[in-house]
Amino acid sequence: MTARARLTWNGAAALRGTRASAVRGLRLAAEHVLEVSRRRVPIEEATLERSGVASVDEEALTAGVSYDTKYAVRQHEELDYQHDAGRTAKYLEGPVTEEAGTVEAIIAAQVRRALRG
Structure with a gap:
């Protein structure tokens, strides 16, 4: 007994879905x-925290993730500033580095879902 199957590959649609x-x-x-x-942003009146945005x-x-106030960069880079507990300089650099594995997993999960179709 011979089994046959026909497969039509729609590469363009697959790439669109994956993208x-x-x-x-x-x-x-x-x-x-x-x-x-946002959980680490130095906070006085929460203006800096509210200015944070994620964009693609x-x-x-x-x-990218960015904060948009006149003092965002200074607050990020000035290691000698005193902050409330849990708030710190390098409030963006730290999470980017520490969450790299989670970021990869989030993206990979979405792409895998598309490939499973």
């Missing part, structure tokens, strides 16, 4: 880093 999943993974990963970093460049498949 869309990668974008979704990047967005979720950036939001994760933003949330972790879908064309370049890159994501």
Whole structure:
């Protein structure tokens, strides 16, 4: 007995779905880093914390987290400033480094879902 199967490969659709999943993974990963970093942002009136945003460049498949106040960079880099408990300088650099494995897992999970179809 001979079994036959016919497979039609739609590579363009598969790539579109994978790319869309990668974008979704990047967005979720950036939001994760933003949330972790918000817990460390020096806080006086919460202006710096509220200025944090996560963004994704879908064309370049890159994501970023940023804070937008006049003093965001200074607060991030000035290691001698005194902060409330749990708040610190390097409030973004630390989470980016520490959460790298989680970021990879978030993106990989989204891409795997697309490949399972």
